[in-house]
Amino acid sequence: MEKIVVSKKILRVDDKGIHELDDPVIREVPLTIFLNGKELVTLLHTPERSEELAVGFLRSEGLIRRFADIRSLRFDQEQGIVFVETKGNELAEKLYGKRTITSGCGKGTVFYHALDALKSNPVKSEMTIPARQILALMRQLQERAELYQQTGGIHSSALGSKEGLLYVCEDIGRHNAVDKLIGHCLKEEIDLNEKVLLTSGRVSSEILIKTAKLSIPVLVSRSAPTELSIELAINLGITLIGFARGRRFNIYANQQRIQIN
Amino acid sequence: MEKIVVSKKILRVDDKGIHELDDPVIREVPLTIFLNGKELVTLLHTPERSEELAVGFLRSEGLIRRFADIRSLRFDQEQGIVFVETKGNELAEKLYGKRTITSGCGKGTVFYHALDALKSNPVKSEMTIPARQILALMRQLQERAELYQQTGGIHSSALGSKEGLLYVCEDIGRHNAVDKLIGHCLKEEIDLNEKVLLTSGRVSSEILIKTAKLSIPVLVSRSAPTELSIELAINLGITLIGFARGRRFNIYANQQRIQIN
Known part of the structure; x- marks a missing residue:
C-alpha cells in the first residue's frame, strides 16, 4: 500500500509568532x-x-x-x-x-x-427512508471520513441504505471520491435501486448525472447544490438533499422518498 | 447580465418538522x-x-x-x-x-x-509581505465573497498586493474562479511579479501550476494544500500558505517572502 498521508515540517504563524511543527498532508x-x-x-x-x-x-x-x-x-x-x-x-x-x-x-x-439519454430514463425506485436515517448516515460518514479529520484536505463519499453506511471512499477530488465508490459498486455488483449516495462536496450537474447514470434514487450532500443540479434531479427522478448538517437538511427535489418522523 | 443566483422553493427538515422556504441557489x-x-x-x-x-x-x-x-x-x-x-x-x-x-x-x-517547462523557470520575485497583511487580505476576500454568503455553494479567488485586495472572482468551480482572475489579469496586462493570489479552495497541483505559469510569487489558501503542490511550490519558487483563517496560517514553502511582525 502506498502512503496516503505524509507528515511535513511546516511553519505555523499565529498570535504567538512563528514556530515549526509537523503537520499531516494528503498525497496527490x-x-x-x-x-x-x-x-x-x-x-x-x-x-x-x-x-x-x-x-x-x-x-x-x-x-x-x-x-x-x-x-x-x-x-x-x-x-x-x-x-x-x-x-x-x-x-x-x-x-x-x-x-x-x-x-x-x-x-x-x-x-x-x-x-438526452438520461431524460428518457428517470430513476423509478419506490424506496423511502426516514429523515432521521439521512442524518444518521451523514453523521456516520463524518465519523468515518478519517483523512479529512487528519488533513482537512479531502472529500468523502459513501453508499448507504436504511440499514446504515455500506462503503466509504476518500479522495482529494470530489469527483474521484464518487468515482471510487462507483467502481466499487460495479465490481461488487451492488444493487443500487434502494441505496443512498452521500457526498461531502457540492452537487454540481456532473455529480447529479453520475448518480442518475447508476439509478441511485437518493443523493445527499453536506454542501450546496447548483440550480442546474436541482432541475436535473427533478427531471431525472432523484431525491436531492443538501446542507445535511447536524440535525437538519434541505430537500430540493422528489421529497416523496423522505419520511418525516 | 444573466442572473447568477436564483430563489428556489425548498423544504427544510429540522427539529420542528418540515416547512417550505425560499432559498438562494447558485446557477450553473x-x-x-x-x-x-x-x-x-x-x-x-x-x-x-x-x-x-x-x-x-x-x-x-x-x-x-x-x-x-x-x-x-x-x-x-x-x-x-x-x-x-x-x-x-x-x-x-x-x-x-x-x-x-x-x-x-x-x-x-x-x-x-x-x-518540465516550469521547473526550468522558477518564480524569482523578491517581494516581501507582512504576515498581518496576508490575514487582512484573506479577511477582505471573505467579506467580499458575496455569493458564498448568500448560497454557501461557491468558490472565490482574488488578486491582492501589499496595498490590499485588487480583484475578486467567484464561481461554482475552484478552477474557474482562478481562471476568471487570470483572464482579467491578462486583459488588463497586470504585472503579477509582486502580487498575491488568494483562493478559498484547496491547493492541488493544478492550482499551483496555474500560479507558477503566471509567475505569481505568493499563493494563499483558506484550505489545505496537497503534498504534490507543496513539492512543486518549493521547486518553483512559490510561497505557499494554507489554512489562512482568523488570526493564523501555515507556511508550506518559501517563507522568505513573509515578514513576521
Whole structure:
C-alpha cells in the first residue's frame, strides 16, 4: 500500500509568532489510465483504491456499462498506470470524442448527450427512508471520513441504505471520491435501486448525472447544490438533499422518498 | 447580465418538522469555447465574467500566452458560446493534444509537459509581505465573497498586493474562479511579479501550476494544500500558505517572502 498521508515540517504563524511543527498532508499522485492499449487520461488522485477509481471513471464517462465489460484490469503501482482492456472496444472508441470539462471538480463527459439519454430514463425506485436515517448516515460518514479529520484536505463519499453506511471512499477530488465508490459498486455488483449516495462536496450537474447514470434514487450532500443540479434531479427522478448538517437538511427535489418522523 | 443566483422553493427538515422556504441557489450554466472555428470544450460555470473565464482557460491550458495573442473574442450569451480567434493557431492546435484530468476541480492540462517547462523557470520575485497583511487580505476576500454568503455553494479567488485586495472572482468551480482572475489579469496586462493570489479552495497541483505559469510569487489558501503542490511550490519558487483563517496560517514553502511582525 502506498502512503496516503505524509507528515511535513511546516511553519505555523499565529498570535504567538512563528514556530515549526509537523503537520499531516494528503498525497496527490498521478494515475494514468490506458484503455485498450491507448493512453486515455491522467487523473490526479489520493493513492488508494486506484483500480476502483479507474473502473468508476470509465463508467462515469460511459466507456463501460458494467464490470463484465472489462476483459482485463492491471494496476502497475510503481508506474502509476491502470491498464484496462474491454471486451468490445468500438463503444469506448466512439464515445471518447466530444468532451465537457466541468465546473468544479473534475472530468469531462459528453454532457449534452448524457442529458438526452438520461431524460428518457428517470430513476423509478419506490424506496423511502426516514429523515432521521439521512442524518444518521451523514453523521456516520463524518465519523468515518478519517483523512479529512487528519488533513482537512479531502472529500468523502459513501453508499448507504436504511440499514446504515455500506462503503466509504476518500479522495482529494470530489469527483474521484464518487468515482471510487462507483467502481466499487460495479465490481461488487451492488444493487443500487434502494441505496443512498452521500457526498461531502457540492452537487454540481456532473455529480447529479453520475448518480442518475447508476439509478441511485437518493443523493445527499453536506454542501450546496447548483440550480442546474436541482432541475436535473427533478427531471431525472432523484431525491436531492443538501446542507445535511447536524440535525437538519434541505430537500430540493422528489421529497416523496423522505419520511418525516 | 444573466442572473447568477436564483430563489428556489425548498423544504427544510429540522427539529420542528418540515416547512417550505425560499432559498438562494447558485446557477450553473454551460459555456462552450470555440477556438479558431473549432469546438474546444464546454465548461460549466457561474454565468459571470464568462469572457474572462474563456481567456483564463486558454492561458491555463497553454493555448495563448498573452491577451495580444487573441485576434478576436466574441461572447454569444444567448447560445452560451465564446468564439476566440488567435493570431497564430499552430501553437494552439499542437498543444491541445494530450490531456490530464485533475484530481479535483477541474480541467485538463498537459501535466507532465507543463511541469518540465516550469521547473526550468522558477518564480524569482523578491517581494516581501507582512504576515498581518496576508490575514487582512484573506479577511477582505471573505467579506467580499458575496455569493458564498448568500448560497454557501461557491468558490472565490482574488488578486491582492501589499496595498490590499485588487480583484475578486467567484464561481461554482475552484478552477474557474482562478481562471476568471487570470483572464482579467491578462486583459488588463497586470504585472503579477509582486502580487498575491488568494483562493478559498484547496491547493492541488493544478492550482499551483496555474500560479507558477503566471509567475505569481505568493499563493494563499483558506484550505489545505496537497503534498504534490507543496513539492512543486518549493521547486518553483512559490510561497505557499494554507489554512489562512482568523488570526493564523501555515507556511508550506518559501517563507522568505513573509515578514513576521
